[in-house]
Amino acid sequence: MDQILVLDYGSQYNALIVRRIKDLGVYSLLLPNTITAEEIKKMSGVKGIILSGGPNSVNDPLAPSIDIKILSLGIPVLGICYGMQLIVKVLGGEVASSKIREYGNTSCLFKTSSPLFQGLNTDSIVYMSHGDTVVKTPEGFNDIASSKSTAFAGVQKDNIFAIQFHPEVTNTVQGKGILSNFVFNICHANKEWSIDNYIEQKTKAIKKEVGDKKVLLGISGGVDSAVTAVLLHKAIGNQLTCLFIDHGLLRKNEAEQVNIAFKEKLGIPVKCIDASAVFLSRLQGVTDPETKRKIIGKTFIDVFKEEAKKLGDDFTYLGQGTLYTDKVESGQGGTSVVIKSHHNVGGLPKELGFKLIEPLDELYKDEVRELGKKLGLDEAFVSRQPFPGPGLAIRIIGDITPEKLSILREADAILLDEVKKAGLDKKIWQYFCVLTSDRSVGVMGDQRSYMHTLAIRAVTSVDGMTADFYHFDMDFLSKVSTRIINEVKGVNRLVYDITSKPPSTIEWE
Numbered sequence: 464m465d466q467i468l469v470l471d472y473g474s475q476y477n478a479l480i481v482r483r484i485k486d487l488g489v490y491s492l493l494l495p496n497t498i499t500a501e502e503i504k505k506m507s508g509v510k511g512i513i514l515s516g517g518p519n520s521v522n523d524p525l526a527p528s529i530d531i532k533i534l535s536l537g538i539p540v541l542g543i544c545y546g547m548q549l550i551v552k553v554l555g556g557e558v559a560s561s562k563i564r565e566y567g568n569t570s571c572l573f574k575t576s577s578p579l580f581q582g583l584n585t586d587s588i589v590y591m592s593h594g595d596t597v598v599k600t601p602e603g604f605n606d607i608a609s610s611k612s613t614a615f616a617g618v619q620k621d622n623i624f625a626i627q628f629h630p631e632v633t634n635t636v637q638g639k640g641i642l643s644n645f646v647f648n649i650c651h652a653n654k655e656w657s658i659d660n661y662i663e664q665k666t667k668a669i670k671k672e673v674g675d676k677k678v679l680l681g682i683s684g685g686v687d688s689a690v691t692a693v694l695l696h697k698a699i700g701n702q703l704t705c706l707f708i709d710h711g712l713l714r715k716n717e718a719e720q721v722n723i724a725f726k727e728k729l730g731i732p733v734k735c736i737d738a739s740a741v742f743l744s745r746l747q748g749v750t751d752p753e754t755k756r757k758i759i760g761k762t763f764i765d766v767f768k769e770e771a772k773k774l775g776d777d778f779t780y781l782g783q784g785t786l787y788t789d790k791v792e793s794g795q796g797g798t799s800v801v802i803k804s805h806h807n808v809g810g811l812p813k814e815l816g817f818k819l820i821e822p823l824d825e826l827y828k829d830e831v832r833e834l835g836k837k838l839g840l841d842e843a844f845v846s847r848q849p850f851p852g853p854g855l856a857i858r859i860i861g862d863i864t865p866e867k868l869s870i871l872r873e874a875d876a877i878l879l880d881e882v883k884k885a886g887l888d889k890k891i892w893q894y895f896c897v898l899t900s901d902r903s904v905g906v907m908g909d910q911r912s913y914m915h916t917l918a919i920r921a922v923t924s925v926d927g928m929t930a931d932f933y934h935f936d937m938d939f940l941s942k943v944s945t946r947i948i949n950e951v952k953g954v955n956r957l958v959y960d961i962t963s964k965p966p967s968t969i970e971w972e
């Protein structure tokens with residue numbers, strides 16, 4: 464399949480470049496900037512290379528660079544912001560700190576004689592975000608765009624293009640046209656990418672790889688492992704066995720919902736293991752958040768191993784719902800395998816001698832959701848809010864007891880119900896209750912009470928890395944508070960968490 468590589472120099476917009484190219488119908492991949500020309504030569508279908516923006520200054524001796532041979536592979540190159548400055552610098556031009564730093568929207572003049580701007584309006588708004596500027600272009604480069612602060616907003620030599628602004632952000636009015644010109648007019652890439660094609664190609668590839676062998680997949684109830692299960696099942700049917708380990712730290716009715724979604728709606732058999740007793744006994748009396756996480760992670764592996772053994776030793780493959788972003792976040796985009804921590808059974812495959820099969824490892828979260836829907840998963844299941852591997856254990860501050868779990872489950876179910884009824888479930892990234900370790904005095908029915916304080920946490924976010932608390936209206940909060948205090952025994956005070964991330968985190972532990 465034709466593809467455009469994006470070399471990662473650390474810009475916050477990198478994933479967006481890849482996304483825009485895929486939206487044009489061409490496959491794209493974010494790769495580490497340390498990739499060599501030799502490695503690229505070995506890849507098939509590479510039609511173009513984009514060097515992304517990044518936070519560094521190319522004049523910093525420690526700044527990331529490029530294998531200069533990449534620029535003479537004969538494959539068209541587009542440098543964006545830092546990527547532009549890098550091309551200029553390594554080819555002998557000069558980059559200096561700008562007198563006028565440019566952040567935000569700027570008017571720019573394009574030379575439409577360059578294939579990069581062909582067919583576009585000459586005068587256009589672009590989004591700039593840079594401290595350094597090109598002051599001298601390398602030999603043979605022509606300027607193809609200018610703004611009021613730089614004559615070199617865009618430069619070109621043959622099939623090497625470089626622009627100071629970001630075409631991937633929507634503020635750049637003709638950004639899509641620029642990327643489209645690069646991908647189709649300059650790289651001559653074919654439109655071969657779509658979720659439907661992905662399903663078809665992956666299904667074939669899985670069948671070919673697995674042959675008549677068997678695959679074991681741990682499902683967590685989350686979207687990624689669910690979509691992995693459906694895709695694997697489509698490809699290899701009952702050669703797949705799904706294992707769902709209930710650690711006793713799930714939300715109300717969650718285990719049943721997973722069962723229904725898989726067995727009844729999709730016809731995929733799931734072996735459910737109720738391991739709550741072992742998890743809860745190992746967690747008894749534990750209050751330190753990190754210790755809780757470690758115990759859960761280790762117990763998960765122990766239970767998984769034991770169950771895998773019981774199922775027999777004829778599983779050649781372990782399926783995992785690793786996404787492309789999981790690899791990139793661990794700094795290992797590209798070909799190396801990374802196992803997500805905890806709920807993707809970190810460390811397990813090597814020990815047990817499984818081969819890994821990760822059919823979503825080229826996709827981003829929103830693409831996985833789209834894929835899930837195409838494969839028949841319910842909209843409601845596919846758009847579920849993220850839920851942490853350690854589950855409710857990190858939403859109960861202090862030690863975990865069955866009584867506290869029950870309080871939290873009931874309260875959380877009420878919040879979920881009210882958020883859904885108010886039509887807010889698509890607007891809020893995550894919304895849940897936290898059982899604090901505080902108890903306080905209250906008065907209920909003329910009686911003094913001394914009960915738990917419960918907190919509500921609700922945040923908006925794009926990727927979970929940063930988040931803002933959600934601004935509920937007071938009537939909503941008041942309704943939830945009344946329902947929880949009335950319906951959940953053991954809670955007499957409710958508070959709303961109004962911190963963002965940073966300085967807080969989304970989860971309390």
Ligand code: XMP
Pocket residue numbers: 805806849850851852853893927928964967968969970971
């Ligand atoms: P924090 O609390 O770090 O959470 O702001 C960011 C996002 O990650 C989720 N989260 C986890 N997910 N295993 C997971 O699979 C974990 O151990 C874990 N801890 C936090 C959290 O729910 C939020 O979406």
